Amino acid sequence: xxxLKLALTFVMLPLFAAAQExxxxxxxxxxxxxxxxKTIFQHEDLTxxxxxxxPVHDIPALQCEGFEIHIKSKITIPDNTTAAPEKLFILxxxxxxxxxxxxxxxxxxxxxxxxxxxxxxxxxxIAGDLFDRGTKVLPWIWLLYTLEDKAxxxxxxxxxxxxxxxxxxxxxxxxYTDARYFKHAWLMQKDLKQLFGTETELxxxxxxxxxxxxxxxxxxxxxxxSPEILTKQLSLTQINDAVRPWLGTPRKQIPxxxxxxxxxxxxxxxxxxxxxKPTPETTVDSTLQQYNCKHIIVGHTITDTTIVNRYNGxxxxxxxxxxxxxxxxxxxxKQQFFLVDIDGKKIPFSVK
Numbered sequence: 001x002x003x004l005k006l007a008l009t010f011v012m013l014p015l016f017a018a019a020q021e022x023x024x025x026x027x028x029x030x031x032x033x034x035x036x037x038k039t040i041f042q043h044e045d046l047t048x049x050x051x052x053x054x055p056v057h058d059i060p061a062l063q064c065e066g067f068e069i070h071i072k073s074k075i076t077i078p079d080n081t082t083a084a085p086e087k088l089f090i091l092x093x094x095x096x097x098x099x100x101x102x103x104x105x106x107x108x109x110x111x112x113x114x115x116x117x118x119x120x121x122x123x124x125x126i127a128g129d130l131f132d133r134g135t136k137v138l139p140w141i142w143l144l145y146t147l148e149d150k151a152x153x154x155x156x157x158x159x160x161x162x163x164x165x166x167x168x169x170x171x172x173x174x175x176y177t178d179a180r181y182f183k184h185a186w187l188m189q190k191d192l193k194q195l196f197g198t199e200t201e202l203x204x205x206x207x208x209x210x211x212x213x214x215x216x217x218x219x220x221x222x223x224x225x226s227p228e229i230l231t232k233q234l235s236l237t238q239i240n241d242a243v244r245p246w247l248g249t250p251r252k253q254i255p256x257x258x259x260x261x262x263x264x265x266x267x268x269x270x271x272x273x274x275x276x277k278p279t280p281e282t283t284v285d286s287t288l289q290q291y292n293c294k295h296i297i298v299g300h301t302i303t304d305t306t307i308v309n310r311y312n313g314x315x316x317x318x319x320x321x322x323x324x325x326x327x328x329x330x331x332x333x334k335q336q337f338f339l340v341d342i343d344g345k346k347i348p349f350s351v352k
Contacts, residue, residue, distance in 0.1 A: 096134020128163020
């Protein structure tokens, strides 16, 4: 009987392990010379956190939603300005809707269904808001993280530009965060803010990102250029350098001199292009002139179920409300603009 019990135990253990589903993570924390990797699993009604420890410089490939994550040997701050590629694909405000984001990347020819980069020397641009509302935040962030290296190897590039929800998450403002993440943090014996702190891989990666970039003749940010910042006559480097030191700091603790970069006037909060009384076109023209651009690309403000243009195509809004099932990306091929839907249909898009 004892032999039978042991046999049943060995048979049941793999079955139990196979029945577990990875539902969040991995989260990579650094503690001295060790990397602590925590992952959330679900088995029937039981949610649990699993922890593995590795030497910092010997972290194996990690798994997430069917793709591998290879931890970068070094995180660097991206350039503020990039020459125009032949092809660009621009998305914003995925906010944890991983499945929609993945399908749009496939539809746009950026990746295949095995997560291989298929866009060659093209550039993928994410105009902010990786976090909040959705329930698959980590897979979306890790996918962009991995695609950076795959794109570079092919001569392409991935631009991840921070939005207000990304800044909020790092600063501990969780008003729009799905409840599951509070539970997962507790299971990992962490505060929610620690999940993307300075001692985590993704926290360090996020803090390296810009809030505004120029790509060819496009000025890309999440919200827009407010008159308050425009009048300061700052370079893109100066704007990004003014924001980066305060990422992760609650707004009330940010010095008065830097508040203009974190309130409704900031590049990731401003909504002036789409207000009932919109920003004067002269301000838009001055922005384009100052940064030598033809178009401003922003997310952040939902104005319709499709991508829109304002000010005769000088401003293009790419937030289509992913949570309500409206999925589109902006595809630019040799200066020709198209809308791409989740099925891969391309529709010419006028910017005049």
